[in-house]
Amino acid sequence: MNKKYNLITPEGTRDLLFEECTTRREIENKLMRLFTDNGFHEVITPFVEFYDVFDTSTRPFPMESMYKLTDSKGRLMVIRPDSTLPIIRLAETRLKGESRPLRLCYNQTIYRVNPKEAGRDDEIAQCGVEKIYDKVQADDDSILRLAEKTLALVSEFVGCESHFEVINSSEQKHSYYTGVYFKGYIGGYGKPIITGGNYHINATDAVGFAVNVSAIAKCKSKPQSDTVRIALTKGRLEKESLKLFAKMGWDVSEFDDKGRKLIFTIPGANVEILLAKAPDVITYVETGVCDIGITGKDMIEENGGRYSEMLDLGVGKCRFALIAKKGASFYNGHSIKTVASKYTGITRRFFEEKGMDVDIVKIEGSVELAPLLGFADGIVDIVETGATLRENGLEIIEEISDISARVIVNPVKMIMKKERLEAILNKIEGVIAK
Numbered sequence: 105m106n107k108k109y110n111l112i113t114p115e116g117t118r119d120l121l122f123e124e125c126t127t128r129r130e131i132e133n134k135l136m137r138l139f140t141d142n143g144f145h146e147v148i149t150p151f152v153e154f155y156d157v158f159d160t161s162t163r164p165f166p167m168e169s170m171y172k173l174t175d176s177k178g179r180l181m182v183i184r185p186d187s188t189l190p191i192i193r194l195a196e197t198r199l200k201g202e203s204r205p206l207r208l209c210y211n212q213t214i215y216r217v218n219p220k221e222a223g224r225d226d227e228i229a230q231c232g233v234e235k236i237y238d239k240v241q242a243d244d245d246s247i248l249r250l251a252e253k254t255l256a257l258v259s260e261f262v263g264c265e266s267h268f269e270v271i272n273s274s275e276q277k278h279s280y281y282t283g284v285y286f287k288g289y290i291g292g293y294g295k296p297i298i299t300g301g302n303y304h305i306n307a308t309d310a311v312g313f314a315v316n317v318s319a320i321a322k323c324k325s326k327p328q329s330d331t332v333r334i335a336l337t338k339g340r341l342e343k344e345s346l347k348l349f350a351k352m353g354w355d356v357s358e359f360d361d362k363g364r365k366l367i368f369t370i371p372g373a374n375v376e377i378l379l380a381k382a383p384d385v386i387t388y389v390e391t392g393v394c395d396i397g398i399t400g401k402d403m404i405e406e407n408g409g410r411y412s413e414m415l416d417l418g419v420g421k422c423r424f425a426l427i428a429k430k431g432a433s434f435y436n437g438h439s440i441k442t443v444a445s446k447y448t449g450i451t452r453r454f455f456e457e458k459g460m461d462v463d464i465v466k467i468e469g470s471v472e473l474a475p476l477l478g479f480a481d482g483i484v485d486i487v488e489t490g491a492t493l494r495e496n497g498l499e500i501i502e503e504i505s506d507i508s509a510r511v512i513v514n515p516v517k518m519i520m521k522k523e524r525l526e527a528i529l530n531k532i533e534g535v536i537a538k
Contacts, residue, residue, distance in 0.1 A: 116218055116226025128229060128321045131261055132211050135231040135315060138257060142250055144209035144233050149190035155180040157189050160305060169217050171226075183215045187232060188312060192305050195236045206236040211317075225318055232300075234312035247300065247311045248286060254313075255288035255298055258320055264291035264328045267519050286313070291520045292323035294392015295410070332524055333376045335385040335394040337403075341509050342379060344419040345398050349377075351535045375528075383407060386512070395517040395525060401507040402486060406447045412518060414529055415511040417536055424450060424504035427493060428482040429475050434501045444474035445484040454484065454504055472496050 113119060120128065136146065155172070158165040171183040184190060187210050195206055211231045218224040235247055252268050259266035267289045276285070285301025297320060300313020336345055346356045354370045362368070367378045380388060382403040389397035390409045397411070400420055404413060424447070428434045434441065442463045445451045455462045467474055467483075474480035476496060486507060493499060511532060518525055 114226075116224065118225075118227075124321065124325070127324050128317060131258070131317055131320050131324070132229070132231060134257060134261065135254065135317070136209065136211050138254060139209040139231070139233050139250075142207075142246075144207040147191060147194060147208050147210055148212060149184065149187065149194060149210070152181050152183055153190055153193075155182050157193050158182060158185060160189065171215050171217060184212070185214055185216045187212060187214060187230060187314065188234060188303075188310075189305065191234050192236070192308050192310065195234075195310075196306065196308060204236060204238045207233070208236065209233045227318075229317040229321075230314050231317055232312060232314035234310055236308060236310040239309050244311075247313065248284075251286055251288060251298055251300055251313045254315060255290075258288070258297060258315070259290055262290055262292055262320060262323045262328075264323070265520060266290045269519065282309070289516050289519055290320075290323060292326055292328050293319050294390070294514045294516050295319070296516065330521070330524075331374050331376050332396065332521065332528065333378065333394045335380050335388045335397040335399075336377055337382045337385050337397075337399045337509075338379050341382075341398060341400065341420055344417070344509065348417065348419075348532065348535055352531045386411070389512050389514050392514050392517060395514055395521060396528065397512045398509060399512065401505075401510050402447065402450075404510060404512065405505065406449045408449070410515070411512045412515050413510055414513050415533060415536070417509040417511065417532075420507070420509040422486050422488040422507045424484065424507060425487045426454070426482055426484055426501045426504060427472075427475070427487070427498050428501050430497050430499045432475075432481070432501075434482050441481040442479070443482050443484060444471050444480040446471060447484055450504070451484040472498060 140146070152173070155170075158170065165185055170185045173181050173183070175181055191208055191210065195208070199206055209232065213227060213229050215227055218226055233247065233250065248270070255266050255268050268286065269289070270284050270286045272284055281301045282304045283302035285299070287296040288298030290297050297316050298313055300311070302309075302311045304310075336342055346359055349356050349370075354373055354375070356368075356370070358368050366380075367376055369376055378388075378394065382399045385394075385397040385399040386403055386407050386409050388394040389411050398417070402424065405424075426434070426443075440461050440463055442465060443451055443455070444465045444467045446466065446468055448464050448466050451462075451464050465474070465480060471483045471485050472492060474483055475498065482501060484504065487493065487500060490500070511529065513525060513529070
């Protein structure tokens with residue numbers, strides 16, 4: 105038998121070696137010392153739990169986000185995707201008779217199934233605290249203060265700036281928060297490093313927060329920079345964006361003879377511009393490698409992601425459309441239609457909104473060939489002038505949405521580099537408004 109996986113780790117996991125281990129243990133020890141010095145007691149919950157622990161009405165975990173297995177009796181179990189719910193289970197059982205509030209802390213790893221090839225970890229080392237009450241006291245801000253101390257410790261450990269944000273729970277979608285919730289950020293990471301707040305789960309009121317130790321350890325090993333980095337889509341959007349930058353007063357002459365170079369510096373602006381393919385622009389901004397990205401609305405709609413769409417540049421205008429052979433009656437008949445597209449996500453959502461079953465086939469090259477060869481009944485593609493369609497006997501059946509170049513920003517970087525990013529965005533907006 106060919107053991108092709110015996111020398112690699114599963115996606116989303118990794119081995120830690122030498123200095124990496126030392127760094128991780130150092131931050132874990134500092135955090136746990138801070139928590140215990142503030143009156144919290146450590147608990148450890150099982151690596152596996154019954155699925156029912158995480159199947160709650162107030163804090164549901166999507167089934168597809170959990171690693172699942174069965175025990176010897178065929179019962180559904182999951183590898184721990186979260187530490188809060190097992191600690192609530194512990195408080196409601198073994199610690200039920202203890203006086204409240206309970207002050208519990210933990211240092212353990214959680215496992216979540218992330219989209220593959222998305223640059224995210226499935227295995228995440230966390231430290232955190234949970235303060236469990238009979239009823240949460242509205243004037244008890246001790247966890248909030250502890251979270252601020254924790255962020256200050258992390259910021260000092262990593263050697264970069266930090267920002268603490270308190271948000272009213274009515275402004276977001278997480279139904280398990282019952283009051284304010286909060287987030288902590290550091291300059292070297294594109295997502296929150298601390299998340300927490302007040303919550304009500306099952307019959308338990310509590311407040312707590314989790315710290316992403318894995319992310320902190322990564323940031324510790326990376327040099328920090330205050331340079332603003334912009335990811336720019338190669339090709340047509342590159343040319344249009346460079347014209348815009350020139351109007352902003354930036355010296356982009358280095359691009360005139362760029363050769364195979366991919367990263368460029370704007371003199372006197374403390375700005376780096378890198379050239380990438382459109383899907384990569386989104387990845388770089390979402391992960392925080394880049395602060396700003398310029399890409400098409402087609403890529404945004406197709407890929408989604410955790411970033412903020414800030415500006416419509418008004419260039420690269422075109423549209424998504426459903427296309428078929430001229431004279432074809434796409435919506436007639438009872439048979440399930442086959443639709444080919446490079447943009448399978450957009451295609452799927454378009455037909456789901458219509459309540460229409462279709463077979464979707466991904467085509468990377470000249471998608472117009474699919475209906476001409478009888479392989480598909482229609483296609484979903486980008487249309488600019490429509491000349492290619494007319495020359496090949498195709499026509500638009502229905503327009504789906506308009507497309508143009510957009511500016512996206514990593515939301516954490518928008519907080520950590522607020523003044524600098526706002527200044528750049530304001531300059532861009534001023535140019536496109538003329």
